[in-house]
Amino acid sequence: MLITNAATSNVATSQKVNNDALVKNNLSINNPMKNSKNTPHITVAENTPTRPVTTLTEDYGDSRDSGDSGGLAHPVPKSGPDMRHGIALYLEGVSVWFDSFRALNDLSLYIEAGELRCIIGPNGAGKTTLMDVITGKTRPTKGSAFFGQIHNLAKLSTEEIAEAGIGRKFQKPTVFEKFTVLDNLMLAAPKDKRVSKSWFTRIDAEIQDTLDSTLDQIRLKDLINKPAGLLSHGQKQWLEIGMLLMQRPKLILLDEPVAGMTDAETEHTAELCLRLKKNHTLIVVEHDMTFIDAISETVTVLANGAILAEGTLSEVQNNEAVIETYLGR
Numbered sequence: 001m002l003i004t005n006a007a008t009s010n011v012a013t014s015q016k017v018n019n020d021a022l023v024k025n026n027l028s029i030n031n032p033m034k035n036s037k038n039t040p041h042i043t044v045a046e047n048t049p050t051r052p053v054t055t056l057t058e059d060y061g062d063s064r065d066s067g068d069s070g071g072l073a074h075p076v077p078k079s080g081p082d083m084r085h086g087i088a089l090y091l092e093g094v095s096v097w098f099d100s101f102r103a104l105n106d107l108s109l110y111i112e113a114g115e116l117r118c119i120i121g122p123n124g125a126g127k128t129t130l131m132d133v134i135t136g137k138t139r140p141t142k143g144s145a146f147f148g149q150i151h152n153l154a155k156l157s158t159e160e161i162a163e164a165g166i167g168r169k170f171q172k173p174t175v176f177e178k179f180t181v182l183d184n185l186m187l188a189a190p191k192d193k194r195v196s197k198s199w200f201t202r203i204d205a206e207i208q209d210t211l212d213s214t215l216d217q218i219r220l221k222d223l224i225n226k227p228a229g230l231l232s233h234g235q236k237q238w239l240e241i242g243m244l245l246m247q248r249p250k251l252i253l254l255d256e257p258v259a260g261m262t263d264a265e266t267e268h269t270a271e272l273c274l275r276l277k278k279n280h281t282l283i284v285v286e287h288d289m290t291f292i293d294a295i296s297e298t299v300t301v302l303a304n305g306a307i308l309a310e311g312t313l314s315e316v317q318n319n320e321a322v323i324e325t326y327l328g329r
């Protein structure tokens with residue numbers, strides 16, 4: 001019963017899937033790094049492919065909710081993402097068209113492993129569409145999207161992408177209000193190990209470790225027996241981040257994590273992001289500049305589906321085009 005319920009939550013959509021039936025990855029990666037001003041410097045051995053530059057020629061359609069694999073052949077690598085060359089996420093020339101409207105327009109974005117990247121931009125800039133492409137919810141109409149070297153995000157299903165190690169937290173918390181903090185976390189654990197700690201005296205050692213470190217990260221240890229419905233808005237958000245952490249993602253996407261939070265909660269969330277950064281790659285979409293200032297290294301500004309500017313917060317804040325289009329004078 002609980003497991004059925006869990007399958008309907010945003011977090012549970014990224015539960016691990018049984019991929020026994022999936023064949024080993026067979027993608028050929030044959031087109032090394034191109035010159036681009038966004039391209040980070042990477043030192044690699046001679047003849048080693050640095051980027052999976054596979055230009056997509058198929059039209060993947062324009063449905064935002066195309067979360068299935070659309071009948072495409074998509075061998076799923078059983079291993080985790082290959083980030084040996086330091087790139088966690090690689091998007092090259094990605095466009096998303098909704099009929100004739102271009103929500104993303106030839107967008108190229110490279111996120112290094114261990115990076116905390118902030119994405120800002122006006123309403124309608126394409127931020128959600130970008131997150132949708134990364135999580136497989138929307139297919140690129142054109143371009144390449146890879147997680148590490150081998151996971152082709154344009155071809156994997158949402159579940160396969162979650163299995164590969166990408167976790168997304170949506171803006172609105174969707175915790176199970178009647179269940180305790182602990183039960184919510186246990187429900188988010190990978191399917192094969194998902195048992196409620198309160199029902200069993202013994203618990204998988206790996207899950208126990210993940211639970212302990214998650215509770216350390218989200219600072220809700222003292223509230224484990226509290227029903228989630230009685231938590232503050234901020235605590236619910238942290239719990240939901242904890243539910244993501246139970247799945248041990250490598251790349252975490254946070255969509256407006258501090259919307260509706262008090263100043264103190266915003267500050268705590270900034271501290272949480274900085275703690276998460278020690279072991280994860282993060283992409284944070286936010287409008288709150290105080291929060292961005294507290295956590296940001298590189299900030300990417302999106303407008304009209306393309307990158308308007310990229311740099312430190314103060315660099316983009318002083319960029320004329322950004323002032324004109326987004327921040328104002």
Ligand SMILES: Nc1ncnc2c1ncn2[C@@H]1O[C@H](COP(=O)(O)OP(=O)(O)OP(=O)(O)O)[C@@H](O)[C@H]1O
Binds near residue numbers: 063101126128
């Ligand atoms: N399914 C769709 N069909 C048609 N147009 C869409 C669809 N989804 C999004 N769009 C349009 O694509 C553009 C980008 O939307 P998106 O939600 O990605 O922007 P955003 O930067 O996340 O905005 P916000 O900050 O308001 O959330 C918008 O103009 C939106 O209206």
